[in-house]
Amino acid sequence: QVQLVESGGGVVQPGRSLRLSCAASGFTFSSYGMHWVRQAPGKGLEWVAVMSYDGSNKYYADSVKGRFTISRDNSKNALFLEVNGLRAEDTAVYYCARSPLCSSASCPYYFDFWGQGTLVTVSS
Amino acid sequence: QSVLTQPPSVSGAPGQRVTLSCTGSSSNIGAAYDVHWYQQLPGTAPKLLIYGNNNRPSGVPDRFSGSKSGTSASLAITGLQAEDEADYYCQSYDSSLSGWVFGGGTKLTVL
Numbered sequence: 128q129v130q131l132v133e134s135g136g137g138v139v140q141p142g143r144s145l146r147l148s149c150a151a152s153g154f155t156f157s158s159y160g161m162h163w164v165r166q167a168p169g170k171g172l173e174w175v176a177v178m179s180y181d182g183s184n185k186y187y188a189d190s191v192k193g194r195f196t197i198s199r200d201n202s203k204n205a206l207f208l209e210v211n212g213l214r215a216e217d218t219a220v221y222y223c224a225r226s227p228l229c230s231s232a233s234c235p236y237y238f239d240f241w242g243q244g245t246l247v248t249v250s251s
Numbered sequence: 252q253s254v255l256t257q258p259p260s261v262s263g264a265p266g267q268r269v270t271l272s273c274t275g276s277s278s279n280i281g282a283a284y285d286v287h288w289y290q291q292l293p294g295t296a297p298k299l300l301i302y303g304n305n306n307r308p309s310g311v312p313d314r315f316s317g318s319k320s321g322t323s324a325s326l327a328i329t330g331l332q333a334e335d336e337a338d339y340y341c342q343s344y345d346s347s348l349s350g351w352v353f354g355g356g357t358k359l360t361v362l
Contacts, residue, residue, distance in 0.1 A: 162351070164297075171253060172289075172297065172340055174351035188350055222296055236344035236351060237287040239308070241296040 129153040131223050131242030138248045139213055149206040149223030149242055157181070157201035160226035162238060163208045165219035173219075176208065177226070191217075213249045220244040254279060255341050257354035263331045264362045271326040271357045273341030279352055281322035284344040288317055288326045291338040291356075300339070301326060328359070336361045 135147040149161070163175040176197040178185045185197050196209040206223050224238035256274040263269040273286060280286055288301040299308050301317035304324065314329045328335055341354040 164351075171356045172342075172353040174353065177351070186349065189348070227302075235302070236284060237299065237302050237342060238289075238297075239299050239302070241298065243296050 129225065129240045131225065131240060133221060133223055133242045133245035136221065136245030136247045138250060140251050141213060141215060141249055143213055144209065144211045145213065145247060147208040147210065147221055147245055147247070149208075151204045151206065151223075151225075154225075156204040158228060160229070160234065161199060161206045162224045162226060163195075163197060163206075164222045164224050164238065164241075165217075166222070166244070167216070167219040170219075175221070178206070180229075210247065213247070215249050218247060218249045220246050253355040254345055254348065254352035255343060255354035257339075257341060257357045259355070260358045260360065262360040262362055263328075265331055265333065267331045268327065268329045269331060269359065271328075271339050271341075271359070273324045273326070273354050275322050275324075275343060275352075277322065278347040279322075279343045279345040280319065280324060282346050284346070286317065286319050286324035287342045288315075289340045289342065291340065293337070297340065331361055333361050335359060 130152045132150045160179050162177045165173050176187045178197045194212045198207045222244045223242045225240045227235040227239045285303045289297040290300045291297045304319040305317045316327045318325050338356045340356045345352045
């Protein structure tokens with residue numbers, strides 16, 4: 128079965144960096160686009176970034192552009208999010224989520240499987 | 252402030268039918284991008300509930316159904332059960348933002 132397991136969260140001071148990881152199993156990781164979505168405590172969901180199946184395309188939400196970097200290692204079935212210049216408003220649970228397979232015509236714009244999340248707390 | 256607008260809360264008695272709304276604009280739902288719904292039970296990760304406006308993934312009961320019209324969408328839940336108590340999020344894609352967008356979520360309380 129599909130499994131996504133995030134790690135790397137923790138308490139970090141403002142301005143510092145962190146690298147989040149997502150270990151994937153139960154599917155052909157190299158065939159799927161992958162996303163990061165975050166949720167601040169008691170708040171709603173916010174899309175953060177996406178990377179295409181082969182790593183050739185990546186897009187970011189305006190709120191993190193220039194500070195966060197998404198990457199992947201298909202040989203290790205792993206997705207990463209490098210988060211730099213952390214701010215208090217980046218405090219959230221960070222989920223990795225899978226995008227369904229694209230057809231020849233288009234790619235679905237939703238998330239079919241989610242990990243359990245990793246909590247990042249930015250505090251001095 | 253979320254790009255898609257959802258009512259903060261809705262409630263219903265067991266066995267009743269409730270409808271959750273999701274309102275967007277001409278750059279997302281109105282631009283023919285599909286609407287998808289997620290259920291988030293307390294303390295857990297979101298789970299896909301409805302995709303492509305009105306399709307249920309395997310394992311989702313047919314008590315859950317979705318619809319879309321114009322710049323809005325709805326999630327209907329019939330035969331309300333205690334285990335349906337959760338937060339529900341709608342989601343689409345926005346061409347102006349070039350990104351995936353969510354509603355603020357609706358907390359469903361089963362009375």
